[in-house]
Each structure stands twice: as C-alpha cells, then as structure tokens.
Amino acid sequence: MFHRILVEDWQRALSIASFTIFAFVFVLTFIRVLRMPRKRVSHLENLPLENDTHEQRR
C-alpha cells in the first residue's frame, strides 16, 4: 500500500490539479486587482509616505 500511494501514476494528477488551482486563484486575483478603484490604490500606495515626527525633524 505504502509503495502504491507513493509511486503510482495517479499521484501525478496532483501536479495538474495543483497547477489548475493556482491558475484559478491567479486569474481571480488578477481580475480583482485590475478592477481596484484608482482612488483606493492611490490611498494605499501612499501609506508609507505619511511622515511622523521622525521625518518632520529632519
């Protein structure tokens, strides 16, 4: 049984399933990202640039 589970050919299908799942997730993410409102993107990308007193003193 151990031998069968580890070496038999059907396990190769996992590679295909894994790749398909990734492609599915990737496409969903990609579509979602493209549809993000510009205003929201602008707000998020500027978050690191908000200065505290560390920067203001400089």
Place this chain on the structure above:
Amino acid sequence: MSNAPATSASLSKIRIEYDDDTVRQFTIAAIAWGIVGMLVGVLIATQLAFWQANFNTSWLTFGRLRPLHTNAVIFAFVGNMMFAGIYYSTQRLVKARTASFFLSQLHFWGWQAIILAAAITLPLGLTRGKEYAELIWPIDIAVALIWVVFAINFFWTLARRNEPTLYVAIWFYIATIITVAMLYIINHLSIPTSLTHSYPIFGGVQDALVQWWYGHNAVAFFLTTPILGIMYYFVPKAAERPVYSYRLSIVHFWSLVFIYIWAGPHHLLNTSLPVWLQSLGMIFSLMLWAPSWGGMLNGLLTLRGAWHKLRTDPVLKFFVAAITFYGMATFEGPLMSIRAVNAISHYSDWTIAHVHSGALGWNGFMAAGMFYWLAPRLWNRPLHSVSAANLHFWLGLTGILLYVAAMYVSGLTQALMLSATRESGTVLAYPNFIDAVTSTRALMVIRTIGGAMYLAGYIMLAWNVWKTARLGQAVNGSIEVCVEPPDQAPIGLRGGLFGPPVIYAMLSILFIVGWAASSGVLSGMSIFALIATLMAMSMHKEMTKTSWGQWYEQLLTNSLPFTILTAVAVFIGGIVQIIPTVMFDKAANIEGMRQIPYTPLELAGRDIYIREGCYNCHSQQIRTLVGDVLRYGDYSKMGESIYDHPFQWGSKRTGPDLAREGGKYPSVWHFHHMRDPRQISPGSTMPNFPWLFTDKTDVAALPNKIAVQRRLGVPFPPMTADQLQSSIGKQEQLLSDELKVAGAEVPPDREIIALIAYMQKLGKSEQVPAPTTTHTAAR
C-alpha cells in the same frame, strides 16, 4: 505609553507616540548577533581551507559550529532585523502604537534568551540533527511560545489600528507569522528521551520530505516574505515615492504565498523521494520565476526618477543591490530546481553560492540599508559617517562577489569531477573523492577572504550606528491622527470565511481536484459539477445583484478573515504533499529493500554521529545518477532509511556519501581515520576527533532512547536492562578485540567503538518479498 487623547478641539483627533524603544533594541541585537554569526561563518570557512582551525576541540569543530552559524544568521541576525522592521513599519502603517509594551519586551528578551541558549547548546553537541532545526526540544517550545507572543502583539495592534486599510507589507507580515508557526511546529514534532535529547516523530523519506518542506519555506517565509514587506515599506520611504505598482504588489503577494509552499521537494531531486513529489516541487519552483521577478522589478522601478540619488545615498545603494541579489537568487533557485541542473548543483558548493548570494546580498544588504535609514531617525541625529557607510557598501559587495564566485567555481569543479566518467561511462574519471577536495582548496581561501571582507563591512556599520546613537538621543516618533468612523460595516469572521465567493471558490477547487485525481465516470462528474458550480455562481450574482468586489474590499480591511484565508492558501500545499506520505504505516507496507534496525550500540553510535554534525559534510543518499552509482553503489531505495529518526540524507558533500559505508573498510580504518584523517587520506580537511577515544559511550541513556524508538515504530526487540547491557557489552568487546588484532587498542566502552559499530552498519538492508497483488490489480 498608549494612545493618548489630544487636547485639540476635535475629539476625533489623537496623538500617538510610537514604541521605538523595542525597535532600537531589536536593531542593536540584530547587528550584534549578525557579527557573531558572520564571525563563526568566517571561522568555519577557514576550517574548510585549514583543518588545523578546528583546534582538536570538540566545541570548535566544523560539524558543531556550522549549525551555530546558520542558526545565528537566520534566527538571530535576520530574525532580529525582521522584528525591528516589522515593529517600526507596522505601527506607522496602521497608525497605532504597538498594543502591549510588556509583550514587546517579552518578545525581545525571550528571543535573545533563545539565541543565547542556542549559542551554548549547539557547540556542546546538543542537537536534533536536522538542518536549521537543530535546537533541542525545550528551546523549540520556547521558540513557539515567543512566536505566539509576537503574533498576539501584532494582531492586537492590528485590531487597535486607526488606518482601516491594510498596506501590502502587513499582508507579508501576516503570511510570515502564520506560516512560520505552522512549519516550525510540524517539523519539530519530537518525542523527548531526556531534557536535552529527542527523536523526531518522522523518519526516513517522511522526515526528508517534512524537513525540506520546512527548510525551503524557512527561506521563503523567514528570509523572504518579511523582508519583502520591509522592502515595500522602506524602499518607498528611502526613494520618497510610492511603490511602482501597488496592483503588482498584490499579485506578487498572492502568487508568492500560494506557490512557495509547494516547492520544498526540489531539495530532494534524484533521490528516493517519490517521483511525483519531485515533479511537483520542480513545477512549482519554475512557476516562482514570475512572482519573484514581478516583485523584484516592482522594487527596482520604485526608484523611477530617483536613480541619481544612488551616487550619494548609501541607503538606496544597499536597497538596490539587495533587490538585485533577490532577483538573481530567485532566478537561480528555479534553475537549480530543474532535475538535470540539480544533478550538478545539489551536494556541491553551487548551493552554498546560491544561499550566500541570497543571505549576504538580499538579507544582509536589506538589513544594512534599513539600519542606515533607521539610525538617524531612532537617535535623532544624522548618520555619523556617510562615507563609512559607502565604504561598507563597496567592501561588502566585493566580499560577496569574491565569495560567490569562488563557490560557483568550486561547486562546478566538484560536481563535474565527481560525476566525470571515461570508457563509455563505465569507469569514474576521478575515483578518489579527495581529488575534488584538494582541487578546490584555493577557492576555500578566497571564500574566507570574501567572508571576512563582508564581516569587516558589518563591523563598520556597528561602529557607525554606535557613534550615531552615542552622539544622538533616543526619540520616539509620534503622529497626530484624525480618527474617522469606518465607512463600511465590519465584514465579521463569518462573513469573511463563508461569503459566497469563498464557498464557490472552494467548491470549484474541490471539483478541479476531483477531475484531476479520478478517472472515468468520477472525472466526468467532477467536470459536470464544476460547470454547475460556475453556472450557479453566475445565477447567484444575477439574482442577488450583489457586488463581490465589495466583499473583497471589505476583506482587505478585516485582518482576521484575511489571515485565515492566507493560512488556507499556504496549508493546501503542505496538505497535498505531506499527508499522503505520512499517513501510511511505512514499515509494514514497504516493498523492495528494507533497512535492518540498529542494535543498541549502533543506535548510540548514530547519536554520536548526529552530535558531531557529520551530516553537515556527509550525505547518506545515493542518487539515481551515473556518477553516484559508480562511486557509491546501487542507488538508495526508499526503505533503506525507513527507521532513521532523524533522516541523514544531508545537503552537501564536503566528504563522500556514507549510505553504503558499512563493510567498505575494516574497523581499524575507521579507527585511524577518526583519530587523524590525513593519516588515511592525505589532503583531507576533516577534523580530528580525539575526544571519541577518551569519552565513554552514554549507555545509561539507551533504555529511554530505545523505548522512544519503539514508540516510533522501530522494531527493537523487547529487552530487560540486563539483556540490554549484555547486548552492548558483547558488541563492544567484539569490536575492541577486532581492533586489537589489527594493532589498535582502545577500551571497549569508548565512544569510538559505538561510532565504528554504527558506521559498519550503514547500508545494511534486507530484501522484502514482492507483493502478491499485481500492479494493475492494486489499482
């Protein structure tokens, strides 16, 4: 100090003073431990060129110090640097002070105590014998507890945040916290035999798979994702412009998190790991090219219009070089995961070059850039010497290039020499392994010089930061925040986890797996169910007129469901790879060759082998490659290490493979070789092990060790204490007598006797009868 209400007219305005004390502590600790880790690295590099640098002392030998070097650099240097960066950037990105100063301090001091404990125990030979997972079980528990403290503090801070959205750096930190916890706990599952010793619950091929699932993802989720989060915060700060493409950073995150976890088996190509796992590891490693380079380009292009600053700003110099090294290392990693390339790179210094271009170039330079950026802000004073920082950059860069160039040449030399054949591939061109060692001796010296230059650069950094801190004044940053009521109702845990998009996505994934993993009717039904699910999703959207985009937007402002969904993304890879391999009763079902269990004395010898860190230089795995088979014998089978807790396949061959060492040489050969390797093998760089001839074998620990091995499924026969003593005594006496006849005298109770007993057992297996069912019938 907690968030204090401001005295201004508006009640919704608050002033926050950040906890930068913890950031300062982690920064100083990272620099100090970094220097220690690099110093040990330079010492062990010297040992590979000059064996005398082992000083004939147990706690200074290569096998014990190499784990100290790797653990110090990964967990002490990068760990402390990562915590400094996370504490600094998280507070500012979420506009809230860290939730608990007590937990921050517990985290800091707990982590330093762990590192100190590791620095003491590893040179003493107290180890679990698994790479980057060597720490003994009480320290492992402490690591898990302190990690939980960190996680509580982090998520508590997120819960108290005044910025509703979560910047992508925070996503990377969340993925780090969740995944490292999962990896660390699973790979460290052990049963103790004493306060300082344990056996991992996995053995043989299972242990190999779990170990490299952990080992690979320690690189991914400890050395990469948190540093990417730091990159996405500090590079825009230093360049004074937003990240090149925020949209690309989102794709970078999800792709990386989803793919990385699957790639672990690429560390075990051409071994006795099942081929389907090797293929899976290779495919996902190749897929990593895309997100890694997407992230690298995103980082580099953030400097658009600011490239001229590179000439004068050491911070940007370090960041740009670091991101470039990230790109090179993440191009090289997938390349090395191609089975044919791996045949050359694995077990050779090519891997060492790859690792160090990542560790020194990516991690070390990102750390240096961050420290130079932080120091003037944390101590309210311009950097003491910009020119010294610039000098550090060039010194460090030259050091890295010398180091990796030497290792590439060395790796290729070793691999090509050791696999070279003549007479139509039937005879080895270089039958003596030592030829590859002596041919690369000069390259080991160059590597040491490169490492020393890199270390010198970091000592300059320590001096520069120390002068800045000493002449400046520690100050905490603060900010005034307008707190606005949220414009959206919270999504809640249930809404986040059981929203229609999640349900439909999970059903689709289930049916995709059903289609791929089944055949005939079941496969057809899965396709039908997948189409039905997609149609139902479409109808649901049409009928309810809801926008799932809004659900996604809400998810991004709700850290808990976001965290759980991220965890699901990383769990999938682990589940698919590990569950099929570990769920079956291995020994009862093995076919072909099966390992003969060790005797008690051989087990004691094996523990000495692990204690001395022999696995750092010697593999126990003959790959399915012509060079390996001609040199060491028939390739290793899955069942031949089935009782090995932990497995000892190794990752580097500074010396030859030992999988079939048993019986290859007489016992007296091992006796003299362990006392003075150069007497047997001129040119060898192996240390002398004089203490093995004076120290007594720890027989008293064996009853507990054997009891644990039996619990793990190793078929040790039941023995009374007297029978055990008798078994050990007889084998010791036999070996001692054999040595005496050959002219080597040593009392039978010395460690060298147990070690030789173990060495002579390596590769002893028995044939297992073929199964009665045929291949087709079993299906």
